[in-house]
Amino acid sequence: MNPVQTSRAAVAQSAGQSVGHGIGPIDAGATATARTRARFGILALLAGGTMINYLDRSVAGIAAPAMSHDLGLTPALMGVIFSAFSWTYTASQIPGGLLLDRVGTRWTYFFALTLWSFFTGLQGLATGFVSLLVMRLLIGAAEAPCFPTNSRVVAIWFPQSERARATGVYTFAEYVGLAFLSPLLFWLEQRYGWRALFGMVGAVGVAFGVVWLMRFHEPHESKRANRAELDHIASGGGVVDGSQQATRFRWSDVGALLRHRSMFGICIGQFACNSTNVFFLTWFPTYLVTERHMPWLKVGIVAVLPFIAASVGTLSGGWISDAMLRRGVSLNWARKLPVIAGLLMAATIALANYVDSIAAVIAILCVAYFAQGMSALAWGIVSDIAPKGLLGLSGGIFNLFANAAGIVTPLVIGLIVNATGSFVYALAFISAVTLMGALSYLFVVGDIRRIVLANADSSLS
Template identity: 60%
Template sequence: MQQPIQSSPADAATPQGVTASTARRSKARYQILALLAVGTMINYLDRTVLGIAAPQLTKELGINAALMGLLFSVFSWSYVASQIPGGLFLDRFGSKLTYFLSMTLWSLCTLAQGLVHGIGALFAFRLGLGVSEAPCFPTNSRVVATWFPQSERAMATGTYTVGEYIGLAFFSPFLFMLMGAFGWRSLFYVVGGVGIVFGGIWWMFYREPRDHPSANQAELDYIEAGGGLTHRKKDADSAGGADAASAKSGGFEWRTIGRLLKHRQLTGICLGQFAGNSTLVFFLTWFPTYLATERHMAWLKIGFFAIMPFIAASIGVMFGGFFSDWLLRRGKSPNVARKLPIIAGLLLASTIILANYVESNVAVIAILSVAFFAQGMAALGWTLVSDIAPDGLLGVTGGIFNFAANLAGIVTPLVVGFIVAATGSFVGALVFIGAIALIGALSYIFIVGDIKRIVLVD
């Protein structure tokens, strides 16, 4: 999140004689941020539309709960496995081409899921979706590092991150109405088609800072003075940014991963992120099926009720970041400012278990909304990565962290599917999600320790 700075924005923006009186900064970086936010919104719609279609799709294709859990999980298999290849592609070909190809290919895989008539083809296209979406968030991070000074990166990251929840909140009713009118296949056609169109928009409008027609010199100086990568145009275009430059100088060794994982700070936040992501994955995959089968809601009612938890989660993301930064400004240590919102969020997320013990649908949605709000609060883990990563190893540290986070996308859908298949109920599944959230909170309390930069000693 935002760090204290010693100079004012006006001072940072005016190196080498450029003054606020002679130059007014343009705001091209916000145009780029809008592209990232829309792209992230589409990204999450594409990966979660299967969850919305699941109640109808399972009936037509004859898929049981255990097999549906496998289908939900398979996306994360290829997504996790493709993180390093996707990052290498990004380093080699840069942000513009990588995001365009990623968006276009994942949207084609989404559209193709609407054409399937058997489990094998659906399985294959879910694998393809994971492979093609893998470079998305590394590209998001690279673009933010390129286009924004350090003092604005938390804001920028929070803005595109909240798009994950906002898109699902506001488009879910439309998607449920669309499915009710035209069937589950229409969801994949529409969402996939929108992504293909946006891929073209990205290609037309994305530029690196020095190539952007709307970015004036005052804005470029402001970004560069704040640590942006505008002064490394050649590296940014050909290798994607600072990590590529450091990779050229130092090189990567696989043993570094083991050395990093020996430090409690990293292992602790990885376990905590796995726990928080387990709650997120439940809402992205099984939530509509839970409402349809466990709560026996009609399509339109599901669409209406599905809005509430996602709106709550988006508020939780923004509140968690604001609260953490507020604590820092009040003089609290990073241990308190960074860990307290996450621990509180994980503890509160465990209340999802209470949904098993109420009858009212309104009460159930209220409980689920509180749990998802809390999960949003706990989504500060990436901030800790930047706080603890050794110098020159932010990329590999983030890769380990992201790997742990996305293991939840593999494990959680499978476990929930097996529980539902074995018991015919979601009761045990909600207990599982709540218990994992508690384990994550305990990890931050007892394992993570002090939030300080890791120093690797040979």
């Protein structure tokens, strides 16, 4: 028992309580104690890290018109640059999940955050296609553990009844940062140039890495969470006693997970969900400039609106799901329905091809990105179905499929625009993929329940 647990035990014993490792029975005296809210401080850290994650991966989209002009990059080559991030990001998902299961949350996230931010800054030194490509590859590899870590933190710090909302909050940060910082980023690029923009964004991430290292703790190590909060978390399936153990990796576990229809189905759904997201993170500013002939600074203002819509969508999906669960709706439908509705609504993005009004185009794109935000709730489903001991690996596999879209979508859009000079078929492609994702949730994903693998480790990570 560590000093924090010893101190809690002494206080509890003096009050005549029965104390375990944060999961023992609660008597009347314990329930009368107001719960602390340390888990929400941890959630704020996740939100901050996730916001920086998306700023660092998407700032190339803001810099793209000026950068491609200065470096002589065609739309097809820019498609490769946008896609390159996801080559290594996708390839590193399973290794990143294994690193998380073995090294732990605090140090894995610290090294990932500081490295991807450092490489983001180095993009400003690019002299051509090759050097820029190398930096994008390094950023992708460094960012790989981020979302498996987010999922793991939610699983250990939050009871099941709060996990969808917690997932919604840190996912909200993906979009709200881009929404409210985009005008500033466009202005900085216009004022100081795209090279300085990369350097400033990278420096912010490195500084936040130090904040993470100083402030993040596991529940059993926290000096801010009291006994009542730990029992509340534990009663909903959170792991507050530090009992999660490293799990020996077996390739057979990867195959066994993907043979479960629930895991395979949500992976297909996430590929579809992320296709819409990738469009907005990469090609969206270029679409407004080239297809809709919008002035650059106006793009910086208008681009805020879809990201605001997406941020509202992420919160809405989580709140709706948890509200359904509290009202007695099964876990299966409380988790799946918001995702299905989001994917179906996101398919409306193709309607932008049939309107001329800029206001109508932006309205359609806002609806599509709001819906994509709702479907981001799927990360909470990973926490619900991952086998004991394999949450890091499960998150890695799930994110591998999600970011296969990050490889395919920018390349396909780049090739379409290069061949046709238009985004019409690009938007149609995104719409078709999101419909495929909705069908996967309807007909492939079965009941949402924890997967049990034969001969799997019994510890929860």
